Amino acid sequence: MKGSGVLKKIVSVSVFAFLMFVCVVCLSCFGPPRPIPEEEAVMNALKKIQQAVDARASYKELDELLVGAGQKIESLKSVEKKNMCFYSAVTKCYSSYEIVKKAWKLKEEAADEKRKIDLGIAASVTMGFASVSLAKAGECFK
Numbered sequence: 001m002k003g004s005g006v007l008k009k010i011v012s013v014s015v016f017a018f019l020m021f022v023c024v025v026c027l028s029c030f031g032p033p034r035p036i037p038e039e040e041a042v043m044n045a046l047k048k049i050q051q052a053v054d055a056r057a058s059y060k061e062l063d064e065l066l067v068g069a070g071q072k073i074e075s076l077k078s079v080e081k082k083n084m085c086f087y088s089a090v091t092k093c094y095s096s097y098e099i100v101k102k103a104w105k106l107k108e109e110a111a112d113e114k115r116k117i118d119l120g121i122a123a124s125v126t127m128g129f130a131s132v133s134l135a136k137a138g139e140c141f142k
Contacts, residue, residue: 039083
């Protein structure tokens with residue numbers, strides 16, 4: 001009789017372990033979506049732009065970073081299983097940084113001080129929108 005008690009415990013522990021395994025597998029399948037490599041590349045490229053803008057990078061540096069980010073967004077565009085929430089947010093962010101780039105260029109070329117101030121304000125507001133869009137892109141995976 002003692003052998004059957006041990007066998008019941010072994011079976012009980014095995015069943016419990018199996019049920020825990022099934023729960024872990026199910027929970028991992030239904031968790032938040034994970035970014036695919038193309039999405040991670042776009043996010044990293046846009047974060048580099050944000051860091052460059054915060055560090056007051058030159059127009060040329062900003063342009064080079066935008067070209068790279070644009071290429072990454074184009075490659076993401078062709079991916080079928082992309083997160084559309086993320087894609088929408090990063091395209092808005094990218095467009096905002098393009099506007100910032102144009103404002104910086106116009107500000108450098110402006111002769112009128114009032115015009116320079118206006119373009120600086122426009123660039124600042126647009127950078128804020130880009131930051132919000134980038135934050136929204138990160139929220140798409142939570």
